[in-house]
Amino acid sequence: MATSPMLTAQERTRSLVKTCVENAIGTITLNNPQKHNALSIALIEELKGVGAELRASGVRVVVLRAAPGAKVWSAGHDVTELPTNGRDPLTYNDPLRRLVRAIQESPVPVIAMVEGSVWGGACELVMSCDVVFAAEEATFAITPAKLGVPYDIAGVLNFMQRAGLPIIKEMLFTAQPMSAQRALQVGIVNQVFPAKQIETATYDFAAQITRNSPLVIALLKEELRVLSAATPLTPEGFERIQALRRQIYDSADYQEGIKAFFERRTPRFTGK
Ligand code: YXS
Numbered sequence: 001m002a003t004s005p006m007l008t009a010q011e012r013t014r015s016l017v018k019t020c021v022e023n024a025i026g027t028i029t030l031n032n033p034q035k036h037n038a039l040s041i042a043l044i045e046e047l048k049g050v051g052a053e054l055r056a057s058g059v060r061v062v063v064l065r066a067a068p069g070a071k072v073w074s075a076g077h078d079v080t081e082l083p084t085n086g087r088d089p090l091t092y093n094d095p096l097r098r099l100v101r102a103i104q105e106s107p108v109p110v111i112a113m114v115e116g117s118v119w120g121g122a123c124e125l126v127m128s129c130d131v132v133f134a135a136e137e138a139t140f141a142i143t144p145a146k147l148g149v150p151y152d153i154a155g156v157l158n159f160m161q162r163a164g165l166p167i168i169k170e171m172l173f174t175a176q177p178m179s180a181q182r183a184l185q186v187g188i189v190n191q192v193f194p195a196k197q198i199e200t201a202t203y204d205f206a207a208q209i210t211r212n213s214p215l216v217i218a219l220l221k222e223e224l225r226v227l228s229a230a231t232p233l234t235p236e237g238f239e240r241i242q243a244l245r246r247q248i249y250d251s252a253d254y255q256e257g258i259k260a261f262f263e264r265r266t267p268r269f270t271g272k
Pocket of ligand 1: 034035036038072075076077078079080117119120121122142143144145147149150151
């Protein structure tokens with residue numbers, strides 16, 4: 001039975017993430033609890049770096065997790081890094097966008113092992129992983145509408161690929177946390193376990209993957225990525241959405257959402 005390889009000679013700690021490798025399973029642990037693992041540029045750059053190192057080391061599968069028993073898996077995009085000067089907050093080269101693509105394009109399956117609450121862009125990060133195992137008390141809240149953020153096309157597509165439109169609309173329009181049980185019912189989460197069992201269950205599952213052909217798994221993962229990304233979007237459709245998004249990140253409501261976050265109050269959106 002595979003166990004969580006948390007104390008191996010190959011364990012390495014940077015400041016914001018920890019990694020270790022055992023039995024061809026790489027583990028990346030988000031390690032910034034003071035900021036609830038907010039997806040800052042610094043944390044994302046470290047995540048991308050260790051991901052590349054693990055792939056080069058020949059791991060067959062990666063487990064992405066927070067510290068054992070975390071109350072918050074990740075608080076989402078680092079709000080202090082959202083631009084308020086009229087620039088698009090989520091462009092192609094935004095660190096979160098680059099991290100999501102790196103996970104999707106990785107030839108190695110990534111399993112999100114979720115304990116605690118997941119917020120905003122971290123929900124997209126989790127939902128872009130290949131498999132999601134969650135503890136019973138985990139929750140998932142997709143928050144652009146709460147923050148006033150004009151989420152981008154690629155991000156919305158990633159949500160659409162994880163659950164049906166009614167569920168994604170429910171999560172996006174309310175910005176409220178969804179329980180792990182409900183996320184399991186609607187297919188956002190693959191399996192749910194009591195907190196005490198989730199590590200063993202995740203690493204037993206990961207071990208099954210390590211026993212299969214890495215070449216075929218890499219092919220299947222890329223086939224599924226390319227085929228599921230085949231979305232008809234006309235240039236006019238793309239430009240229309242970008243124009244709508246620009247009206248929002250130029251709006252007073254966008255500024256209000258971020259201001260309210262820092263003032264720890266409910267935003268007062270005017271629709272302007
Ligand atoms: O006051 P200090 O310096 O200790 O810092 C506090 C928080 O400001 C900080 N923090 C964050 N910093 C930047 N970006 C964040 N997303 C973020 N979240 C938290 O961490 C320190 C401890 O937070 P605190 O005091 O609120 O902890 P708590 O235990 O009372 O509450 C935990 C949470 C997660 C319920 C609370 O921190 C929270 O609601 N965080 C924001 C969750 C959220 O709305 N995330 C969405 C971020 S925007 C995003 O992801 C996309 C752009 S979008 O919105 O479009 O999806």
